[in-house]
Amino acid sequence: MINNEYLLAREFTSRIGQPIMLLILVLSISLAICATLPRLRKYSQAAAFSLVLLMASGWLVLIAFHYKISTSLVLVDPTGQLPSGRFMIPVWIENEKFFFWTLVLGVLVLIGKRRPVAYQSVLTMILAGFGILTFFTSNPFSAPLAQFHADLTNYAGVLASSPAPMAKAQAFYAIWGKMVGYYNSAYMWIHPPMLFIAYSTFVLAFVGNIFMLKDRKQDYERLAYAWAKPGFILLTIGLLIGYPWAVAAWAGEPWWYDPKINITLMMWLLYSAYLHARLYIHRRGMWVTTAILGYLGFLGVVITYLTTYVIPGIHSVAG
Amino acid sequence: MTKNLNYILILLTIFILVAIGVIFVYGSTYSWLQSLQSASWRQTVTYQNYVSDMNVAVLPLSVALVILLGLCVPKRIFSGMALLQSMAALLVVSIFVVLSFGLKPGIGFLLSTAVLIQAVVIGMTLVGSKRLSYEVNGFYLQIGSAILHLGLILFVFDFVLLSESPFHLLVYWVSTALIGIGMILSFYSGEISRLAQERGKRSG
Structure with missing residues (x-):
């Protein structure tokens, strides 16, 4: 099952990816310095561009690894009842999630036109922070697809060591179920990227909300709204797409009021409240209310992301 | 008058949305505390009670939101x-x-x-x-x-x-x-x- 081609590809991905990650760290620190020191600010755009370029090349390496997985690994039913299958793994799972989020954020930081200098500086600082966090907490190259690899190794171990056909069949159906219902599912290809793109736009909206309250300028309010809009559309559709999948994938399991789902809905509710408050922004007290709802919505984004790793539940990896 | 009524309806909507959000935060915190005590708490009666309590808390606000939606x-x-x-x-x-x-x-x-x-x-x-x-x-x-x-x-x-x-x-x-x-x-x-x-x- 686990062949040399796959193992070599995994090792190559790790070997080529580590220097890329180190460069990402160096560039992120440089970007933070450029964005902080006014004298060096003129270099921050170039530093941000280099960082995004580097991350994009890292992502291409990951895509190549995933492609290799799909071509080199074949899952064969030991009982011969099911056709053989191949893994089509999306490039935003496990440690790749935060890497992908940082990459999307980087692209959004770059593509903006004629933004206020202070706003752009804060954005580049946040991007630098994301780059540093990616290196220390979500390096996708240190052990590429660690959980997938562990599942695969366990399965190969059972095939090699257990003489009982029943045990082999059980192990096969476990990994087959994960392949069909998780790795290869259309849901995994659509839902996570929609949410990560939404989260990235919410970062830009959040920075707008900060300046909106600090400087009390309509331009910042418009900027925040301009980025909250696509984020809210993607978040809503992404969440709606998740429901039919959840019904099928978690049938018979208790998932109602799961912590991650609760917090995600809280985030959606806060952004809905933000968009409603905006309708009457010129009424007394509504400017501050709108900005605060924007802050709370973004706090919801951060908590939603962290919940996956901290609070155990059906939609989490914690515990 | 219609303008003020719209404004009041929007304020009420915001209040209800935030209130439901707060209940969800409470629910997640409660789940977290329970899972720290017992990893398999979702297979216990405590989980059933938690779901019932959450329904009791969320239902009136959801109904209020539906009424607002209907009235809007x-x-x-x-x-x-x-x-x-x-x-x-x-x-x-x-x-x-x-x-x-x-x-x-x-x-x-x-x-x-x-x-x-x-x-x-x-x-x-x-x-x-x-x-x-x-x-x-x-x-x-x-x-x-x-x-x-x-x-x-x-x-x-x-x-x-x-x-x-x-x-x-x-x-x-x-x-x-x-x-x-x-x-x-x-x-x-x-x-x-x-x-x-x-x-x-x-x-x-």
Whole structure:
């Protein structure tokens, strides 16, 4: 099952990816310095561009690894009842999630036109922070697809060591179920990227909300709204797409009021409240209310992301 | 008066949305604390009690949100005293249905009426009726808002009345499509309008 081609590809991905990650760290620190020191600010755009370029090349390496997985690994039913299958793994799972989020954020930081200098500086600082966090907490190259690899190794171990056909069949159906219902599912290809793109736009909206309250300028309010809009559309559709999948994938399991789902809905509710408050922004007290709802919505984004790793539940990896 | 009423309805909506959000935070914190005590707590009676308690806490606010959603619909067609009367009539009949037949049929009546009124609103918006009252101007913004609200009402309707029906997922996808289209039209009405005008100029 686990062949040399796959193992070599995994090792190559790790070997080529580590220097890329180190460069990402160096560039992120440089970007933070450029964005902080006014004298060096003129270099921050170039530093941000280099960082995004580097991350994009890292992502291409990951895509190549995933492609290799799909071509080199074949899952064969030991009982011969099911056709053989191949893994089509999306490039935003496990440690790749935060890497992908940082990459999307980087692209959004770059593509903006004629933004206020202070706003752009804060954005580049946040991007630098994301780059540093990616290196220390979500390096996708240190052990590429660690959980997938562990599942695969366990399965190969059972095939090699257990003489009982029943045990082999059980192990096969476990990994087959994960392949069909998780790795290869259309849901995994659509839902996570929609949410990560939404989260990235919410970062830009959040920075707008900060300046909106600090400087009390309509331009910042418009900027925040301009980025909250696509984020809210993607978040809503992404969440709606998740429901039919959840019904099928978690049938018979208790998932109602799961912590991650609760917090995600809280985030959606806060952004809905933000968009409603905006309708009457010129009424007394509504400017501050709108900005605060924007802050709370973004706090919801951060908590939603962290919940996956901290609070155990059906939609989490914690515990 | 209509302007103030709209404002009050929006404030109430914001309050309810935030309140439900706070309950969800409480629920997640409670789940977390329980899972620290016992990893398999979701297989225990405590989990069943937690779900019941959450339902008890969320239900009144969800019902209030549904009522607000239902009441927001007539404001497009009526104004002034007629609006208040139509809202009061809708509320009174819904309460009557709740008392006579239960909560689900009552909410179902309110939502069905809202779906019908919203469909009329969309029709009137499409033919450019001057009788409609919106907080916002522009055809795409108005039709987008109307479609979005129809999608939301249909979404709630689907969960309240059709959750066990074979049509549940079908209606779910229809409401998802309406919500998506409505959001795009209302959030990007300016851009869509400009595109339509440019196309019109080019072709004519």
